[in-house]
Amino acid sequence: MKLPRGRLDKSRVVTDPRDTLADVLDRELTGYAVFESQETLLLDGEGRGVITFTDGVPVLTYHTGTDRGGPPALADLAIPGPYHVSLYTLDAADLESAHEATDLRVPPGMPAERLGGDPALADSTRRAAPDERLSATDDDAAAAEDGTTEQSAVEAFLDDAEKIEAIKQQARSEARERAQQWEF
Amino acid sequence: MVEVFAVASGKGGTGKTTSTVALGMALSDRYDVTVVDADTGMANLLFHAGLSDAETTLHDVLADDAPVEAATYDRFGLTVVPCGTSLDGFRNADPDRLRDVIAALAEDTDIILLDSPPALDSRTAVLPIVLADRIVVVLQPTIPAISDGLKVQEYATTYDTDVAGLLFNKVRESESIEQVSEKTERYFDGPTLAAVPESERAREARRAGRPLLAHAPECEAATAYRVAAESLTVRDGTAADAADRFQSAVIPESL
Numbered sequence: 001m002k003l004p005r006g007r008l009d010k011s012r013v014v015t016d017p018r019d020t021l022a023d024v025l026d027r028e029l030t031g032y033a034v035f036e037s038q039e040t041l042l043l044d045g046e047g048r049g050v051i052t053f054t055d056g057v058p059v060l061t062y063h064t065g066t067d068r069g070g071p072p073a074l075a076d077l078a079i080p081g082p083y084h085v086s087l088y089t090l091d092a093a094d095l096e097s098a099h100e101a102t103d104l105r106v107p108p109g110m111p112a113e114r115l116g117g118d119p120a121l122a123d124s125t126r127r128a129a130p131d132e133r134l135s136a137t138d139d140d141a142a143a144a145e146d147g148t149t150e151q152s153a154v155e156a157f158l159d160d161a162e163k164i165e166a167i168k169q170q171a172r173s174e175a176r177e178r179a180q181q182w183e184f
Numbered sequence: 185m186v187e188v189f190a191v192a193s194g195k196g197g198t199g200k201t202t203s204t205v206a207l208g209m210a211l212s213d214r215y216d217v218t219v220v221d222a223d224t225g226m227a228n229l230l231f232h233a234g235l236s237d238a239e240t241t242l243h244d245v246l247a248d249d250a251p252v253e254a255a256t257y258d259r260f261g262l263t264v265v266p267c268g269t270s271l272d273g274f275r276n277a278d279p280d281r282l283r284d285v286i287a288a289l290a291e292d293t294d295i296i297l298l299d300s301p302p303a304l305d306s307r308t309a310v311l312p313i314v315l316a317d318r319i320v321v322v323l324q325p326t327i328p329a330i331s332d333g334l335k336v337q338e339y340a341t342t343y344d345t346d347v348a349g350l351l352f353n354k355v356r357e358s359e360s361i362e363q364v365s366e367k368t369e370r371y372f373d374g375p376t377l378a379a380v381p382e383s384e385r386a387r388e389a390r391r392a393g394r395p396l397l398a399h400a401p402e403c404e405a406a407t408a409y410r411v412a413a414e415s416l417t418v419r420d421g422t423a424a425d426a427a428d429r430f431q432s433a434v435i436p437e438s439l
Contacts, residue, residue, distance in 0.1 A: 015305065016195060018328070078327045080194070080335055082305075117195060117328030119356060150326075151360050157327045158367035167331055168371070171338035179343065182307040184314060 001062040003098055006031050006088035015082045018116030025056040025125055031089040038082045049077035051111055052095060057129045058111045060104040069104035074114045108133050113150050185420045188296040189348060190316035194332025196302040198322045199353040202386055202396055204299040205232050208262050209397040210413030215294035218263040222298040222312035225274050227267035229299050233259050234393045235266045243273030246281045252288050260398050279308040286315055304339055313340050318348035325352055325364045337372055347374035351412055354382045378412035380405050
């Protein structure tokens with residue numbers, strides 16, 4: 001995915017990507033966000049996830065580590081934070097050609113569901129989306145354009161035993177390290 | 185007997201405080217229950233228990249300005265220890281005193297529920313999990329909530345705290361919770377205690393400053409919390425055991 005650089009709006013570490021998505025929606029930002037997980041030891045933890053927005057509503061997603069776009073890129077990004085997030089603003093015209101890549105598209109509410117874990121934020125995002133972005137299936141909060149329901153996305157995550165073991169292992173080593181730091 | 189549970193989630197917004205109070209009220213049919221707001225940086229138990237004007241709170245106790253008895257209130261069949269919301273209160277509080285507070289409360293109750301911070305990023309946030317005998321993990325059936333819940337479990341078990349069970353909350357009808365909970369259980373050390381449906385009643389109760397089980401005791405969500413309470417087997421421990429636990433090193437030697 002090629003994007004003009006744009007103007008850096010914010011750059012910070014967030015523990016919950018939900019906050020970034022809510023902020024972008026609230027401010028109706030047009031541009032893109034780059035998410036970089038701090039948990040680099042995890043599977044798929046290498047690389048960055050990019051989400052583009054028009055008026056605060058997500059349009060495309062892409063993951064540089066796995067070279068996947070659309071809903072699979074969100075699955076690649078769905079690992080525990082914290083994330084380093086950089087937000088860039090762009091003029092809508094600058095995003096036009098990038099937004100022609102329909103294979104990278106995600107339904108408007110999907111990042112809030114899968115990255116933010118916040119169905120209510122997903123509802124608000126869908127309400128803010130233009131009508132042409134809401135397919136008949138996406139109207140039903142449970143279904144997405146690629147036929148993957150939120151539920152099957154959660155189940156697919158739970159079927160990935162290797163990824164979950166990596167999350168657990170990372171948490172255990174972090175907990176041991178911090179026990180010393182915190183002098184428990 | 186006394187057993188201390190930390191009600192925890194890695195992520196905010198899962199309805200942890202609502203769940204803590206609801207579980208407490210459901211358990212109070214059988215046990216003497218004390219609920220403590222251990223989220224000292226972002227307290228909100230007081231708003232759920234109609235205690236927003238409480239004069240003395242856990243902050244005062246942790247600042248050594250008041251004895252713990254002065255910060256306990258009898259509400260809705262529970263003993264409630266609310267925490268204040270001021271920044272000064274938080275600044276002056278010594279989180280390490282929480283250990284003594286729990287040891288003191290343990291002498292006079294069957295179950296202590298600690299409403300824990302939805303984070304693992306500081307010593308203060310993790311302390312309630314370290315101090316508890318077991319955790320109840322509150323999850324929404326979403327990828328981030330489950331992965332953050334896994335982190336909470338691994339922190340807890342690393343610090344020698346067991347898992348009592350999982351509580352799915354804010355479950356929407358479109359979510360086939362049976363399959364998700366069955367798959368989730370494979371990775372957790374405790375069973376699913378209940379799946380609580382998303383509930384307008386819970387939002388109303390919160391706005392009214394009343395616990396869900398007092399506001400709408402017959403609603404589906406309230407019923408689910410009673411199921412969770414039934415599923416929770418409380419272990420026998422003595423107040424002395426609890427006090428020992430809190431006064432001795434909380435991290436196993438193997439670390």
